[in-house]
Amino acid sequence: MKAQNMKKIISGSPFEGDVLYMEPMVKHTSLKIGGPADIFAVPRDIASLANICSTLKQSGIPVFPLGGGTNVLVKDGGITGAVVCLKSLRRIGVLGRDDAAVYVVVEAGTLLRSFVHYAEENGYSGIEGLAGIPGTVGGAICGNAGAFGCEIKDVLVSVELADLNGRRSVLRAEDVRFGYRTSGITVDQLILKAEMRLKIDKREEVSARVHNYLTTKKEKQPLWEASAGCVFKNPPGTAAGKLIDEAGCKGMRRGDVEVSGLHANFFINRGRASASDFIKLMEEVADRVNRKFGVILEPEIRIVGRNGVD
Ligand SMILES: Cc1cc2nc3c(=O)[nH]c(=O)nc-3n(C[C@H](O)[C@H](O)[C@H](O)COP(=O)(O)OP(=O)(O)OC[C@H]3O[C@@H](n4cnc5c(N)ncnc54)[C@H](O)[C@@H]3O)c2cc1C
Known part of the structure; x- marks a missing residue:
């Protein structure tokens, strides 16, 4: 058109x-x-x-x-x-509470960072391990974001969706079909908001855990560089970054895309990288890992759009 x-x-x-x-x-x-x-x-x-x-x-x-x-x-x-x-939808509110927990509603465009900060400020526990993960709550639910043994599905009660006709529906967390870095949310479903259950805890203890996770994440991952986080999913029982490192791929480069020297599962845009170079580097790295370990790496990042003129 x-x-x-x-x-x-x-x-x-x-x-x-x-x-x-x-x-x-x-x-x-x-x-x-x-x-x-x-x-x-x-x-x-x-x-x-x-x-x-x-x-x-x-x-x-x-x-x-x-x-x-x-x-x-x-x-x-x-x-x-x-x-x-959906970045304009970013309200957070309390729906209710009982002795042990608080129920909050979070709009999909809320930055995960803001949500973690909100929980920390109020002494609500359950999402400390998500500290330092960029992006929005909607994106985190869609990909079941997680780190340090914590996944967003663990605190999700329900999610409100809209289909492309604007029809709204509510899905209970147990019906979302979450997996490792996946959910059953399809491309024609938009996450509008989510209800989460957070445990009531001591503010300073929540804050200490957030601080610890953030410090560890900053030591191990190049958070300040242009990346999309982990390129490949961890295969069962091992870490993709470890395999990529041991296959000798750290520092490998295609155009302006480089395998990070700090964390081998992060590919960095060093300037004016193209998607085609990024995909070629993914293929080269996956091939090396397969030849050395017989393991097939699966992408964690979502590759979208139409090919350019190569
Ligand atoms: C430095 C860095 C560190 C990272 N560390 C981690 C980590 O530790 N753990 C981890 O799991 N991830 C990590 N990531 C990856 C990424 O931050 C997460 O996957 C994040 O949750 C993606 O959210 P987003 O809003 O940016 O999603 P987007 O990239 O915008 O979208 C991702 C997918 O979700 C869909 N989507 C987004 N919003 C909605 C919505 N409202 N409704 C329906 N579909 C939607 C999109 O269509 C797309 O398919 C990292 C990324 C970076 C750059």
Whole structure:
């Protein structure tokens, strides 16, 4: 569909928020890689989100939900259709409490960092291990983010979703079909908000645990570099980073993409890296690991979009 037609469709809809056309995804991903999205929309609130999704669906324009863009590799040709970014939905509120726990509702675009900070400030326990993970609560639920033996599914009570017709539904955590860095949330479901159960604890103890996890994470991972976190999932019983390191891949480079010397499962954009170089480096690393250990590495990052001109 031509850009002009897309503009007409969006401007004729009751959408409130920001909308950009041919927006480079370099600006919206932690890897700073990716061609342009045909449409990049940031709805102001849940009602606007529902409006734009049904407009897009009726016009046959595909929708890709985006949180913080910290777990995606967008290909060089960019994204066909509309990226709907949920970063404006970021309220947190208390629903209720009992003797042991508090029930909070968190909107999907809330930064995980803000949610961890909120829990720390209030002495609520359960998500300390998620400290230092970038991105949003919606993205974390979608990929069941976790670290230090803690996963977001452990505190989730339910999740509220919208389909592309704007219809809303609530799914209990046990029905989300979580796995290791996966969930049963499909591409045509948008996470709007989630109910979480956090244990009531002593503020200073929660804070000490957050501090410890953050310190460890900073020592072991290049958090200040342009990356998407771990590129590959850990195979059963071992760490992908260890295998990549022992296969001699630290420092390997393709164009401006480099295997981190600090943590071999992090690939760093050293400047103007392309997605095609990133994917080629993934293939080379996976091949070396397979030849040395007979282990097939599976991507943890989500690769989306259309190929560019190589
Ligand atoms: C330095 C660094 C360290 C990291 N450390 C960790 C770690 O320790 N543990 C870990 O698990 N991950 C880690 N990550 C990866 C990443 O931060 C997490 O996976 C994070 O939860 C992704 O959230 P996001 O909002 O950025 O998702 P995005 O990258 O925006 O999206 C990821 C996927 O979720 C979907 N999605 C996002 N929001 C929604 C929504 N509201 N509704 C429906 N679908 C949605 C997208 O379509 C996409 O498929 C790290 C990344 C970096 C850069």
